[in-house]
Amino acid sequence: MSTWTRDDDKLFEHGLVLYPENIADRWQLIADHVPGKTPDDIMAHYDDLVHDVFEIDSGRIEPPSYTDDPVELEGDCQISFGSNKKNNEIERKKGTPWTEEEHRLFLIGLEKYGKGDWRSISRNVVISRTPTQVASHAQKYFIRQQAMKKERKRSSIHDITTAVDTKPVPPQSSFQNQRGSQNFNFTV
DNA sequence: CATAGGGTTATTG
């Protein structure tokens, strides 16, 4: 087992987000990116990382079939779009979708640095995203977590954590809420 | 065609 320092980890993650997952010699490239590491070490470390992410995700959301990542590549190697000075025409905010890698890295950074440290996460782990993007992604992620958790359990006593579940945004749904606190029934 | 999903921008603490 090779020792993985923070610097190595950082370089590893950088190489991970740098090279896409379609290429075969990805580990070779990443190993070349991180000095003093072999592709086997890289692979082992990546496996550990995936395992960690799986541990995080288990119990919260059901993991889809992610044995392989059949991401379609349409030549979107450039992620940065914010600093375009030569925009004569009004460029629509395209909104770059997050990849599996970025999400995994986000989860890792979330577990490492804790929630709220978007600046550190963006600077150390998810380099391809700005802190604002990371925060936005986190927001959507947690919203989705809550939504599917609510959908799954429907109502339980264990929903009560410390405070009453304040539901600020009731969508157009007429299913029973938890504990019968507030029922929003709307008619079309 | 309506709505849920996902990303960015704006507002507030």
Next chain:
DNA sequence: CAATAACCCTATG
């Protein structure tokens, strides 16, 4: 700077 809300676009039924 982070948390939250609002806005907007796209995919999907």
